[in-house]
Amino acid sequence: MRLYAQTPARRSRQILADLIAAALIYAAVKLALVVHDAIGRLADPGRKAESAGNSLSDGLVDAGDAASKVPFVGGQLKKQLGSAAEAGTGLADAGRSLQDTVGHVATLTTVVLIVIPVVFVLLLWLPPRLRWIRRSAVTRRLAADPGGADLLALRVLTGSQRALAAVPAPPGGLAEAWRRGDEQVIADLAAIGLRQAGLRA
Secondary structure, three states, rough: OOOOOOOOOHHHHHHHHHHHHHEEEEEHHHHHHHHHHHHHHHHHHHHHHHHHHHHHHHHHHHHHHOOOOOOOOOOHHHHHHHHHHHHHHHHHHHHHHHHHHHHHHHHHHHHHHHHHHHHHHHHHHHHHHHHHHHHHHHHHHHHHHHOOOHHHHHHOOOHHHHHHHOOOOOOOOOHHHHHHHOHHHHHHHHHHHHHHHOOOE
């Protein structure tokens, strides 16, 4: 299986198309990761809220433990401080929730920013490449088969007439020479068929 043409012009175009496709895919992935990081920074307030909530909760729990040693009112103080600690826990939970939401949005956005451009590039680039690979393989097999040169020559004869200008026309014309089995004409036409497929004779 040949991935690139043997003729320089077509091979250059194929390599250029491959490089452009790879560059576009790389750019899409890079952009998506930059956007992911930018969205991820929106979670910073959530991290700060979680940290502050945890610190507040821990501090109030510790204060409640210390206050419980105060005679007569220690139990009541500990209860009130415990209620306040729950508010700190709520703040920490809200911070975690914000981080989770931002993380989900960042991931979803990244996936969309990668998948859509990559699919678009692949739809534009891959089918022609695969068609050429298949066509070149068929043409090479045809050229190697007995009588394959005749079929290639016939394909050229029935194709674009502009390609025939490079072949000197014998008396009676190219079609007549092909029907007679003129080996030189058949070889010339088959060579054109190979060149059209990006292959060397």
